[in-house]
Amino acid sequence: MYKIAVDVMSGEKAPEELIKGAVNAAKEEADIELTLIGRYDIINQELAKLDIDKNRVKIEKADQIINMDEAPIKALKKKKNATVNVGAKLLRSGEIDAFISPGNTGSVMAGSLLRVGRIKGISRPPIAVNFPAKKGSTLVLDNGANTDCSPENILQFALMGQLYAKHIMKIDEPRVALLNIGEEKSKGNNLSKESYELLEKDPRIKNFIGNCEGRDIFEDKCDVLVTDGFVGNVVLKTTEGAASFFVELIKESFESDLRSKLAGLLIKPYLKKVLNKIDYRQYGGAPLLGIKGVVIIAHGSSDATAICNAVKAAKNSVKENIVSLIKSEVEKNEELD
């Protein structure tokens, strides 16, 4: 059994959508042992509405929430019974295999770092986000966990991304690239030049293809793209902004007059398919890699679909033993030294 826990009190759509999504995943996959973290009364009330065997779902009491605008570490210390604290402790003790939260990202990161801990040898756990591409997808990391990075951090992101792409995304020999502002090795800032050197010479990176640029994220150019958390987060939010801008422009164009409205009606189902392709919900959240346990940061506006996919993705990471894989990869480094 895969023991997956979900913080069902945080995020914009808590608790109803989150509980529904988690329960759906457990219904679909019989080897999931679900733990819902939050208030007993609320969770029981929601569970009553859903058609699920009560033995399939555990409840772990947590009656505090860390809000989106709270300072993570301060809040973690003050609110001992916050969902994130409870989840992290369960993960540390091995009572659960994976923890998912759509709450305050900083608090999920800090909670995981402080209470679960880093894998020995990993200095900075990164957030990995899957970006849709014309063909397949591109796993970008770090997306905001680490704002100032060293070349060594970038190398570790690449190692973890490579493992994730191979074992979870099932890509045979993942193409690993460095996000840069030109293709040539000599391009970029100091960090990218030094990171290039490290990536190029490390034998553990099997298929380093060099630099990729921002536009290549959406092409079939690389599978894993590494950068520091500041740049990664800017890329993520710029993409979100551009997507919402486009969707609005397209919608506007369908509202010009009768002719365009008719076209809008005709194309609606097809457009929906298109929008699904760029829908973050399908990717099941962003793993925080390098932690001694599976942690998935779900989008703050996650609904039932997003959480259902996040639970399945978490199960998959547990099943494929991503934590052990990262551990042995880092040990290889120690042998190399």
Add this chain to the structure above:
Amino acid sequence: MYKIAVDVMSGEKAPEELIKGAVNAAKEEADIELTLIGRYDIINQELAKLDIDKNRVKIEKADQIINMDEAPIKALKKKKNATVNVGAKLLRSGEIDAFISPGNTGSVMAGSLLRVGRIKGISRPPIAVNFPAKKGSTLVLDNGANTDCSPENILQFALMGQLYAKHIMKIDEPRVALLNIGEEKSKGNNLSKESYELLEKDPRIKNFIGNCEGRDIFEDKCDVLVTDGFVGNVVLKTTEGAASFFVELIKESFESDLRSKLAGLLIKPYLKKVLNKIDYRQYGGAPLLGIKGVVIIAHGSSDATAICNAVKAAKNSVKENIVSLIKSEVEKNEELD
């Protein structure tokens, strides 16, 4: 008269489209004195096809081109008669007021820095790019001229961006923001935290609104957004990539079957309007600010429309005296010291 010169030998659509675009601008605005830089024979041959009074167009001979893949400084030194060298020299001597090139961006920057020179007090001239937004546009700088920046560089970008937004984009009190990964002052990497401090306390920045995130570029949140050239260039290319990805997805959705094809036919003219809104060609290239002369870097794939708009934008910068405005702004700083 405004003396505007165009490098008509560089870029993907040289020379025909570039000459046509430049000539169109001169036809539309009688106070433009046009100089075309390139090979006599080619330019004369193209001019013969166009209906323009020959006295309105000067030709400056330059029989070498710096290719896209050449190392800028080396190429500038080797190819003395390259279009970029010729243009920069004319600008320095005052024979022209503005120089436009769709060629190798690095060579235009290096040529401008070496042969025209920086305005005293400006340490790093940035490239300013106008991004379309739901309402108006957002001027982002730097977009790639300076990969490793200091907080002082960022402050200068803000000062120049503010002037450009006010005098060229005609925005009364431009909202200046720092590109960051969160709204709070405490967010971001070391560079952004230190830059925030400088921007906040400098009395010359009239309307500093704090941090903006990647997604805010496309909203009506700020008019000028500053960041280092590495991040700015990543943002630019990510946006280009996302745009091309969306357009392809939309096109695909219209090709599913008869119904969607019909919808495609109906919506085509409206979609075209939408795509025009995000068409870089309307913005007339990206100014390189802080140089002792008006320099505009045009997109490598600029066609006649793009170059026509670039010529008009260049004229506007000369007319509004952007170089003198930047000079006096920097002098204010020296008085403050």
